Amino acid sequence: MELLPSLLDRLKAVDSRTVEQEYNVVRSESLTLKRDLGLTTETGALKENIKKNRYKDILPYDQSRVVLSLPTSGSSSDYINASFIKGASGDCRYVACQGPLSSTVCDFWRMIWQLDVKVIVMACREIEMGKRKCECYWAAARQVAAFGPFTVSNQGESRPNEDIVLRNISVSFQQETRSVVQYQFLSWPDHDVPYETSGVLDLLDRARNSQGFHSSPMLIHCSAGCGRTGVVCALDYIHDLLVTKQIAADFSILKIVLELREQRPSAVQTKDQYQFIFTAAISMFERFLQASVQQLHSNLPELKKPEKRSITTPAASANRSSQQRNMNDTYAVVNKSKQPLPPAPTAVATPRSSGGTRTLPPSHHYDNDPAGASAAPIYSSVKPRAKPLSHSLSATPIYDIAAPANHKATEGAEYQLVSAEHLSAAATNDDDYEDFSSSVSDMTSLCSPGGIGFNCRVRKPRGPRDPPAEWSRLER
Structure with missing residues (x-):
């Protein structure tokens, strides 16, 4: 040939x-x-x-x-x-x-x-x-x-x-x-x-x-x-x-x-x-x-492909184990507290004026949780810095305010992620909420159309009569 x-x-x-x-x-x-x-x-x-x-x-x-x-x-x-x-x-x-x-x-x-x-x-x-x-x-x-x-x-x-x-x-x-x-x-x-x-x-x-x-x-x-x-x-x-x-x-x-x-x-x-x-x-x-070429190739012994082996050093092994532990602790948490948290309680106090406690949802199961259902879930919440406005017309806040009306007072404000236990411990402290000014000008600004988006001002009646007391003062 x-x-x-x-x-x-x-x-x-x-x-x-x-x-x-x-x-x-x-x-x-x-x-x-x-x-x-x-x-x-x-x-x-x-x-x-x-x-x-x-x-x-x-x-x-x-x-x-x-x-x-x-x-x-x-x-x-x-x-x-x-x-x-x-x-x-x-x-x-x-x-x-x-x-x-x-x-x-x-x-x-x-x-x-x-x-x-x-x-x-x-x-x-x-x-x-x-x-x-x-x-x-x-x-x-x-x-x-x-x-x-x-x-x-x-x-x-x-x-x-x-x-x-x-x-x-x-x-x-x-x-x-x-x-x-x-x-x-x-x-x-x-x-x-x-x-x-x-x-x-x-x-x-x-x-x-x-x-x-x-x-x-x-x-x-x-x-x-x-x-x-x-x-x-x-x-x-x-x-x-x-x-x-x-x-x-x-x-x-x-x-x-x-x-x-x-x-x-x-x-x-x-x-x-x-x-x-x-x-x-x-x-x-x-x-x-x-x-003939195909027959020649078919008669040759098959060459075994070398297995791909990764070289593992002790430092890399320890790093991988640490990453695995961190991954097991991370569930649905956006951000966790920098300090270690104790186990979450089964009930926490809510900041609602009605008082009482709110029971947290039952423990959730995660596929990557080595402890299974026995592990306590970690929750996160948004913590505002100042107390909300307490108005005399209502004992509870009128709106769930997403953004403060006074932009100057809240400039540079941030939201922090805190644990549910920390939030429960601080729920009774009024200083955790933002406190608005009680001046008339601030109230006008609060209820102006450019504030929170609604006109809250009580319109002045026509005719010669004394203005209501609510116009000149705010009850604390």
Whole structure:
């Protein structure tokens, strides 16, 4: 496999001009080989066989033709337009055959049965460009057809992709039944090439999988059994060279095609088909290299990834423990008192004028509390600095004042978070609340629209009477 990258580079370096020159060599050398090797086509040219040839200029060589030996009641002739093709190992790997005529379908099945063919690759359609290229030698899906003494049953059809039709065929002869798989490639025009190589390579992969280790030859045919059939044989031959590791430094597609033409006339029939072999071989080599790399990686022992371990120092361990304890003490508290707090009482006095006590909510459970429900909850509250205004009209404050009306008096005022116990202890001390001035001006400011947002002034009645006492004094 060390040669494969260099061979791949060599194939990629071949341009269209070189391909044309090589194909001209193929054509001229084919005539020389036919003359030097003494290849003849006398059997196919016999009067009784001439009508069995689809094309009069494509006749099998007598030296490599398939000789029918299976006698049937309908036909005793030994001729069929088909040739044996050797594989990379030197055995008869393929049978290159023309598409059967209506008069040769029976001979076609005679050959299949005689050679025990398991896989058929059909590289054409039945009708192309308005002309019949191949007789339908199978039955319709789920149907049965008789061709002489052979009963052919189509067990089912499928479409692995848009290019291929897969048929599972059962053929019976003299109370014996065999199975045959047929792959029909639909995207290969006559005297032309497919628009991409992946379809043909996929076709060959499927055919090889169906063939398995069966020793019988694979039957490949198109219409004449030379152009498209020769390309398929050449590509599978190259694949066998790769698999069996017989590919050498002198690898040459020209030599392979010439070997095919020694066994089947006009194999690889056009320059475009010859060029297609180069393109498909490049794709095949790239696939093979990629598969080899993946296999190499899969055979390597898996490298264990080192575990991530953190280096813990005594100081870091102590710091982490301290952070854990602090986290356990922090529940829903916005801010805690700087001094340590004793356990919270179950009831605290409220600053309401009605007096009495207010019972705190029951202990709350926290997920991060190691002591569970037994831990006393810590609460926080907002503590104002001065006493609220006590008005003579009411014993209790009129409003829950959020912001003091006298901005100057409260400039720089802050709110502090204190514990519930501290708040309970200071609840009886009036000095904990803000005390407003009792002057008339302060009261006017308090009740002005710009103060707390409401007009609290009692309107002066009209008429000559004494003003009420509430206007001139405030009761403390």
